[in-house]
Amino acid sequence: MNIYDIAKEAGVSPSTVSRVLNNRDNVKKGTREKVLQVIEGKAYKPNLLARSLSVGVSRNIAFLAPDIENPFFSKILHGISDCAIEKDYNVFMFGTDENTEREHKILENLKPEMMMGLIITPVSERDENTVEWLKRFEQQGIPIVLVDRDIRGCKFDGVFSNDEESACEAVECLIEEGHKKIGVITGPETSKPGHDRCAGYKRALKKHNIEINENYIVRGGFKEEGAYRAMKALMEQKEPPTAVFSCNNMTTLGCLRYMQEKGMKLTRDISMVCFDEIKELEYTDIHLTSVARPIYEMGYEAMHILEKRYEDKEKRGSDRYIIRRHIVNPYLVKRGSEKYLQF
Structure with a gap:
C-alpha cells in the first residue's frame, strides 16, 4: 500500500496521512485513530524515501x-x-x-x-x-x-x-592593556561579518580617541593564505602594530603561521585577539583571547x-x-x- 491507498480507505487526504505518519499535532484524535487503524490492518511500514516519493515532497x-x-x-x-x-x-x-x-x-x-x-x-x-x-x-x-x-x-x-559590538569589545580589550598601534586583518567587504567586525574595530579606536591608521587595516578575506599575506604586510611595515585583531578563525591560523615562520611569540613580539575560537589550540601552548559564539x-x-x-x-x-x-x-x-x- 502507498499513502494514497491509505488515504482512500480512511476517507482522508494524503496530506493528513502524512501528518499522522510524521506524528504532527494538528490532526484530530478521531482522524488519527482512523488512519492508524488502516495502517495497522495493512501492515504498512513506511520508510523515509518511500514516504517522500508517495507524497511528492522531498525530505x-x-x-x-x-x-x-x-x-x-x-x-x-x-x-x-x-x-x-x-x-x-x-x-x-x-x-x-x-x-x-x-x-x-x-x-x-x-x-x-x-x-x-x-x-x-x-x-x-x-x-x-x-x-x-x-x-x-x-x-x-x-x-x-x-x-x-x-x-x-x-x-x-x-x-x-552581534559582530560589531563584539569586535569593538575585543579591540577595547587591547586598548585597555595600553596598545595604541593596533592592526586588523579583515574579511570580505561584501559580507556582513566582514564589514561589521571592521566597523567594530574602528568604533573602538574612535571611542578611545586613537587615530585610525589605514596602513593597519589589511584584508585577509577570511582565508588562511590571505591572512598570512596580510600579517606579513602588517609586520613588515616600518612601524608595525604592537597588536593585531584577526577577524575569524581561519584568519588567526594565517597569522599564527606567519608568526611561527618568523619565530615570533605572543605578548613578547605581538599581542593578539581573535574572532571565533579554535578548539585545537586547547592542546597547545598558544592561549588566545577570543570572541566566542554558540x-x-x-x-x-x-x-x-x-x-x-x-x-x-x-x-x-x-x-x-x-x-x-x-x-x-x-x-x-x-x-x-x-x-x-x-x-
Missing part, C-alpha cells in the same frame, strides 16, 4: 556554506543535522568557496522537487543573482533561512550574531526556524505571517594574549 535540506574547510561551518552543520534528524530530514552540504559564480551554479542546479528547504550562508550580502534565486525558491514554496551572514535589503529568516546552537536554531516555517504552512496555508530573525550575543574569553608585556 532533503540543502545547506550552502562558503568554506567547507572552516571548522566553524562544520559546527554549524552539526547543529543543523542534529535538529534535522530529530524531524526525519536529510541534510546535504554544498561548498561555494567564497565564490559567487560557484554559488549561482549550485543554486541553479538545485530543483524545488529535490529539497524541502534551504539554509545558506551567502557569499555576498548584495549579490543580485543570489537574491533572485532565493526569492524564486520562496515563491515555489521552498523556505530560506540565512545563517551567520545576512542579505542587504531582504527579509529572509535567519540566525546571526556556533552549534546557531545551526540548530536555523533548522528549528525552517521547521517552524513548515508548521506555519500546514496551519495557515501558503501565506507567511512571521519573519524569524534570531540574534546571538558573542562573548570575550580572555586568556592573556592581549597583554602588553614588551613595549
Whole structure:
C-alpha cells in the first residue's frame, strides 16, 4: 500500500496521512485513530524515501556554506543535522568557496522537487543573482533561512550574531592593556561579518580617541593564505602594530603561521585577539583571547526556524505571517594574549 491507498480507505487526504505518519499535532484524535487503524490492518511500514516519493515532497535540506574547510561551518552543520534528524530530514552540504559564480551554479542546479528547504550562508550580502534565486525558491514554496551572514535589503529568516559590538569589545580589550598601534586583518567587504567586525574595530579606536591608521587595516578575506599575506604586510611595515585583531578563525591560523615562520611569540613580539575560537589550540601552548559564539546552537536554531516555517504552512496555508530573525550575543574569553608585556 502507498499513502494514497491509505488515504482512500480512511476517507482522508494524503496530506493528513502524512501528518499522522510524521506524528504532527494538528490532526484530530478521531482522524488519527482512523488512519492508524488502516495502517495497522495493512501492515504498512513506511520508510523515509518511500514516504517522500508517495507524497511528492522531498525530505532533503540543502545547506550552502562558503568554506567547507572552516571548522566553524562544520559546527554549524552539526547543529543543523542534529535538529534535522530529530524531524526525519536529510541534510546535504554544498561548498561555494567564497565564490559567487560557484554559488549561482549550485543554486541553479538545485530543483524545488529535490529539497524541502534551504539554509545558506551567502557569499555576498548584495549579490543580485543570489537574491533572485532565493526569492524564486520562496515563491515555489521552498523556505530560506540565512545563517551567520545576512542579505542587504531582504527579509529572509535567519540566525546571526552581534559582530560589531563584539569586535569593538575585543579591540577595547587591547586598548585597555595600553596598545595604541593596533592592526586588523579583515574579511570580505561584501559580507556582513566582514564589514561589521571592521566597523567594530574602528568604533573602538574612535571611542578611545586613537587615530585610525589605514596602513593597519589589511584584508585577509577570511582565508588562511590571505591572512598570512596580510600579517606579513602588517609586520613588515616600518612601524608595525604592537597588536593585531584577526577577524575569524581561519584568519588567526594565517597569522599564527606567519608568526611561527618568523619565530615570533605572543605578548613578547605581538599581542593578539581573535574572532571565533579554535578548539585545537586547547592542546597547545598558544592561549588566545577570543570572541566566542554558540556556533552549534546557531545551526540548530536555523533548522528549528525552517521547521517552524513548515508548521506555519500546514496551519495557515501558503501565506507567511512571521519573519524569524534570531540574534546571538558573542562573548570575550580572555586568556592573556592581549597583554602588553614588551613595549
